[in-house]
Amino acid sequence: MSLQSLREAAEVSKAWPFEEARKLIARLEKAQKSEVIFETGYGPSGLPHIGTFGEVARTTMVRHAFRVLTGDKVKTRLIAFSDDMDGLRKTPDNIPNREMVSRHLGKPLTEVPDPFGEFDSFAAHNNARLRRFLDRFGFDYEFMSSTEAYKSGRFDEALIRMLERFDEIQAIMLPSLREERAATYSPFLPIHPVTGVVMQAPVLAHDAKAGTIRWRDPDTSEEFETPVTGGRCKLQWKPDWAMRWYALGVDYEMAGKDLIDSVKLSSRIARALGAEPPAGFNYELFLDETGQKISKSKGNGLTIEEWLTYASPESLSLFMFQKPTAAKRLYFDVIPRTVDDYLGFLDAYPDQPWKERLGNPVWHIHAGEPPAPETLVHGEGETSISFVMLLNLAAVANSDNPAVLWGFLRRYAPSASPENHPRLDCLVGYAVAYFRDFVAPKKRYRLADDVERDALLAVSARLAEMPADAGAEAVQHALYDIARPIPRYQDLAAKGATKERPGVSNDFFNMVYGVLLGEERGPRLGSFVALYGLAETRALIDRALAGELVRAA
């Protein structure tokens, strides 16, 4: 498969990152630019979350598609912009030193001391968290601080231009506001020279030549004349966004659908400044299990930590890749399915022609270089192990120890090991975590009656006589022999059963599952005991008969 055919397939690919990248190319044809700027925004009053990940991951996919479409001839940059000059609106609930922080309400986040005492400011703290967050996933980005950009003078030219177009911008903004708000609205928010607070005060006069605005402190009625440059003023957020697009030459930025109107207004402002607003689209929001919007305050939905406890970052990327414009429910149950979808796409990739590869999510998730699928060699063939299967296996193994799961896997494919299947090993780890947190707590143990007690004691005694490394079959046969004489468990209808040698009914096994494992059904017992350990099984029986399992559950 030649590079040529990759390019050709990319030209016509219907995968959304390519559709987006083509919008960018159309944009580029109009404007002479030597590089393309992608931007994602971040508000440092909160912590990075699953939406932050989604936005950066999706933008990165568009960026990569663009690079392929242009043969990497156009330089690309991704700016992760932190709005750290915004005033602190309210004291977050989830921080220490809330009282100290609350004394700095209204000041730029970069002027609020770090409540954790680790950084120069609250913003610096959260900015560092953002970077650590993004670095953890290996995103290629440039961090940019709003405060630094304002203070360094980088925005000065744009701010002056903004001042020159003051009336046009007001004409765009004011109709979008309610009367009472419009009466006092100003796109410029001066930083109070005394208190340091980001002021929302009506602008009494503006002077583009001098580069200043006149305003009055509503509390003291004192009047000030403040330059809009050098970080002495910041902008209201919609003008701010537009100014930033203009000043930085942003070509691409996506946003949630809650920002549709904001994007429209900011785009008009950008045009008023003389810039073509960036390309991009509005992605749908995430919903929880019941279709409600996920919000941090409600605490519904799924956190990124939760996802990464039970599944890989790649599977989360897949979730983000799929249909960004459709509202998707993001809750716990989608995790296993998404993981298996991911594994399925990985399996399919090597045999696909380019046209299909470019529509395959793993191409986008792995920047065009998805890893080879890890398979288990079993006899003649190879098979992939699905996550759902591993979850079953964890339940079967009744263990949160990955080594026990690997014991089962090796029985199936003797050559397999965590060392030569590192990604499968990760999956095993996730499966085990899932078992520990979701399967184990739901176990409902029951007490043994007298007959059951005697049967289990007999099993324990028999296991004690067997060598510790007894095989699954040996254990299985021993179990049959113990149950066979017990009338309750005899099954004369079983295949091959005779009066002299009756079969053993499922009731026996179901009893063991219920008493020892707290499940209604379970694994083939011989296999389970052999892997779980004979001594360990005896200990389990002791605990069950002592009633400890019932109490623990």
Added chain:
RNA sequence: GAGCGCGUAGCUCAAUAGGUAGAGCAUCUGACUUUUAAUCAGAGGGUCGUGGGUUCGAUUCCCACCGCGCUCACCA
């Protein structure tokens, strides 16, 4: 009020260059030398929200409508 998304098998969802609808789970049946759910094979199950239009033909394009849900209109 404005904008957006969704409505396909019991459930969750797929189905782009318009051409007789697919998967997973669930259900049922069978196979796996003594029985059991790490597996496999097979089956059943859909007026593709409703009504129009374009077309030889529409789940797929267009319009209207119905239902469900979300977002925005204060701030970011």
